[in-house]
Amino acid sequence: MRTHFIAIGGSAMHNLALALHDKGYEITGSDDAIFEPSKSRLAKKGLLPQEFGWFPDKITNEIDAVILGMHAKPDNPELLRAQELGLKIYSYPEFLYEQSKNKTRVVIGGSHGKTTITSMILHVMHYHNVAVDYMVGAQLEGFDNMVHLTEDNDFIVLEGDEYLSSPMDRRPKFHLYQPNIALISGIAWDHINVFPTYDNYVAQFETFVSMITNGGILVYNEDDPEVKRVAEAATNPIRKLPYRTPDYFVKDGTTYLVTGEGNMPISVFGGHNLNNLAGAKWICQNMGIDESDFYEAIASFKGASKRLEKIAENKRNVAYKDFAHSPSKVSATTKAVKEQYPERTLIACLELHTYSSLNPDFLKEYQGALDAADVAVVFYSPDAVRIKQLDDISAEQIGSAFKRNDLIIYTNPEAFKEYLFHLKFDTESIALLLMSSGNYGGLHFDEIRQLMQ
Structure with a gap:
């Protein structure tokens, strides 16, 4: 499948390009500027554009799909050419959904903590040699890319961003994934340039919950009053699993998690990270990892890049x-x-x-x-x-x-x-x-x- 990326140099976009290249797709792309580390990573796979800029001549009827990056403008010359030819144009989240329609989709949403929770889940799965597809917003130790896509894996774990999908698609990204299993870590007003009022922002999470597939699961942080209200108000036929911050204590600069098997030292710290851990545990248990195996794996989790x-x-x-x-x-x-x-x-x-x-x-x-x-x-x-x-x-x-x-x-x-x-x-x-x-x-x-x- 031949796929062209408009604005290939972005953090998310170039990782998706690398993932599709590894899957066997033919990849081309353009951008007006590409910085490190995207530049070197694309060059290593032979995907770096020969020159920067927008080139409508690159857009032909031979292209099966165009993926539009967030920083491309609506009047982008390549986009206009793709529209003229009637090519299939996807936003980043739309394409991820297409890649995961036949998988169990696990979507981690929330104003804060979603990268860390997604990273914890992937760390646990990696530790126990459980292969899953994924998209996460940080580079993780032990993982080559921030996106991994296969035909065979049963699960895909997606970090569910509430920001807009593309210049053409003003829906929040996490509205497009239709999760089978979803998590909401917290709701605190953000992105005022897109969601001008608190109520408007909260409404995006209400819509997210309504998009969970019938018979699906919502894991939610009941320590957050707004999350609790949104979850409990949902009327669609889903199972609701609340979590809260577990007991822990700090001694001599080390944080200990209180478990049924004893006090366990962990590398991450802070009440918010212990809360994230509790959410990740529920998700992993619903992906087939039992509690003791979760604890064994999470003890070695050192955190996501740029997060504490x-x-x-x-x-x-x-x-x-x-x-x-x-x-x-x-x-x-x-x-x-x-x-x-x-x-x-x-x-x-x-x-x-x-x-x-x-x-x-x-x-x-x-x-x-x-x-x-x-x-x-x-x-x-x-x-x-x-x-x-x-x-x-x-x-x-x-x-x-x-x-x-x-x-x-x-x-x-x-x-x-x-x-x-x-x-x-x-x-x-x-x-x-x-x-x-x-x-x-x-x-x-x-x-x-x-x-x-």
Whole structure:
């Protein structure tokens, strides 16, 4: 099957291209720019476009399917040519559904935790040599790609993103998968540029639940009041399995999970990650893994990439980076690190980088998000605000939103780096937490490692 990717260089898109190539498909693609690691990974398989740009001549009647990436615009020349020829055009999630129509589809949804839960499930399956298809939003240890597709595997595990499917298809991605088994980890308003009100955002999860196949299963986090309400209000014929945060404790910097077989040390930490673990356990049990086998496997799970990822440590100090950017994620991650290192000074740094976080109307959602930190720092770039064509925000607006009088605010990348480089790692005991979906205007995490050597 010949498949052409419009915007092949994206994180999700290039992984799907690699997966289809491995499956034996003939792959072509275009993009106006491709960065690492996508560039090298595509080149290794001979899939990197010879030149960047959009070339309508690439679109011919010989193409069986066109997959449209999210950053391609509706007037993309290749897209217009494909429409002119009447070719079959898929969004990314539409194509994944086509690939999984005859499988048991396990879809992990939620405003937060979905990458970690999906990663936990895949780690357990991999540990016990259970082959499954999958799509996950992070690179995992022991897995070559973020997407894997076969003809033979019975299950496919999909991370269910609530963001839009494509420039042509404004439905949330997870509305297209029609899960047989679904999970909702949490609901906290996000993507204000697409879902302008809280109620509108919650409605997407109500629709997601309604899309579960008849006789299917909904696993839901009953610790989250909104998730509990949405799950219990659902009237379609499905089985509902609630979960909650299990008992655990922290001793000497190690988190122990309390189980029927005794106290078990685990590598991940924080109440939110223990909650994620409980959800992953229910899913794995419904995929044929019993509880004791789940515990045996999860003990060696070290976390998903960029999710509470330890970047440096010495006897006195530790530093983590995390993808957290929405208010609920920031709050949960900050509390987790403080709980794990209660005797250390927690310096929590947050970059406001997404459309939602830079929106003056959304900023108030961050009230209290950094309260668990001993020192709270916020960085944002006025240039990023302008590039996203948003209204200017001021340091005063940010300070007022977080409701923290001692909040430190930086807008200059060099000034922020200077602040980090002058932290007293040699004399104080510090836990440094860097939360961002960006890079603080050019911060290299190797520089943090060097500071702690």
